[in-house]
Amino acid sequence: MRNKSLYLLVACVCGTIAAIVASQWLNAQANLGGTGKTKEIYVSTSRIEVGEKITAERIQREQWPADIVPEGATGDLAALKNKYAKQYVSKGEPIILDKLMEENFSTIPKGYKVVSMKASDVPIANLIQPGDRVDVFGYFTRSELIPSSMTKAVLMGIKVYALDGDTERKVGKDRPKSFRNVELLINEKDAEAWVYANELGNIFLNMGSSSDYSNADGSNEAGQEFLAWLEDHRKQQNEIQAQKDLAPPRAPSQIEAPQPEAEPAPKKPGFMMLKMGENGIMKYWVTPGEVPVLMEEAGESGSLDSSTSDNSGGGMSPTNSGADDFEFLNNELSPFFESNRSQSVRN
Numbered sequence: 001m002r003n004k005s006l007y008l009l010v011a012c013v014c015g016t017i018a019a020i021v022a023s024q025w026l027n028a029q030a031n032l033g034g035t036g037k038t039k040e041i042y043v044s045t046s047r048i049e050v051g052e053k054i055t056a057e058r059i060q061r062e063q064w065p066a067d068i069v070p071e072g073a074t075g076d077l078a079a080l081k082n083k084y085a086k087q088y089v090s091k092g093e094p095i096i097l098d099k100l101m102e103e104n105f106s107t108i109p110k111g112y113k114v115v116s117m118k119a120s121d122v123p124i125a126n127l128i129q130p131g132d133r134v135d136v137f138g139y140f141t142r143s144e145l146i147p148s149s150m151t152k153a154v155l156m157g158i159k160v161y162a163l164d165g166d167t168e169r170k171v172g173k174d175r176p177k178s179f180r181n182v183e184l185l186i187n188e189k190d191a192e193a194w195v196y197a198n199e200l201g202n203i204f205l206n207m208g209s210s211s212d213y214s215n216a217d218g219s220n221e222a223g224q225e226f227l228a229w230l231e232d233h234r235k236q237q238n239e240i241q242a243q244k245d246l247a248p249p250r251a252p253s254q255i256e257a258p259q260p261e262a263e264p265a266p267k268k269p270g271f272m273m274l275k276m277g278e279n280g281i282m283k284y285w286v287t288p289g290e291v292p293v294l295m296e297e298a299g300e301s302g303s304l305d306s307s308t309s310d311n312s313g314g315g316m317s318p319t320n321s322g323a324d325d326f327e328f329l330n331n332e333l334s335p336f337f338e339s340n341r342s343q344s345v346r347n
Helices: 002-030 188-200 221-246 323-328 340-346
Strands: 038-044 059-065 112-118 133-140 150-163 181-187 201-207 271-277 280-286 293-298
Touching (some): 133 188, 181 188
Antiparallel strands (some): 038 059, 133 150, 133 201, 150 181, 271 280
16 A cells, blocks of 8 residues: 555656646747747658658648748648659658659659760769759761761750669768769650760760750750751752762763873884794894893794884894895894804814
């Protein structure tokens, strides 16, 4: 009995202390800020993850002292309609507009696709985050497909989808200091412009504005202008080639006449020599100090043309054809001449 009485006494004391503390807390809340003014705002009823939609089941209205309401908190339900959390929201935390986004970047919208480029090719990589808008430019060098060397816009106002696959927008210490890839969200109708720009030039990003650059069909204005730029050049090249194919051939008078063959160099000083062999007679031109040059050759039944003989070198050559040519072989100036004395010696 004594122990039970002791427990009851302790419980009464604790209850009294709790009542006093609660009363003081309520008075402090009522007098907070000294004005007693309050503001109605929306707070979360449960934890809201990144990319989750803000719905009526996840929020409720509460009266907060006006002096401690966070900047950006709202009591306007219309301002929260069709919004998604781009940062997680704790239970009981005020819903702040800056922590919301109009699209859920954790899923790819219908009619769009994600393309990637290396962060090392993006000079502004340390400035962008998922949800930011960027402009895609390319530097192109003149070629058969490019009309002139220049920098040209490829896509404008494109949204950054993720950094290394992370679609969450982070601030402060949570913001990544380095990453490898930047993923962009583009309309499927702009995929052709993206592919051509990557194949034909060097692309880079600039910070863009939130302006809408979409055409009626959802494509990007700059993307369609870029494709038209390439197509106009292709048509121009085809027209030039077609004109070349249809051009008539040049008239004969316009064709360059063949150049006459160069005349043979004049003979060097010397003399002509005939030599009889097993197969006939051969004509040589002999220049002192050089190897004799074969000029003409005739078989046993043929004859040599003596009209080409030349005595300019001081030598002697026959002037008649036929038998006279053979008589020259017995002349004492012929290399084949042998005196009667030589013949008698041999005999």
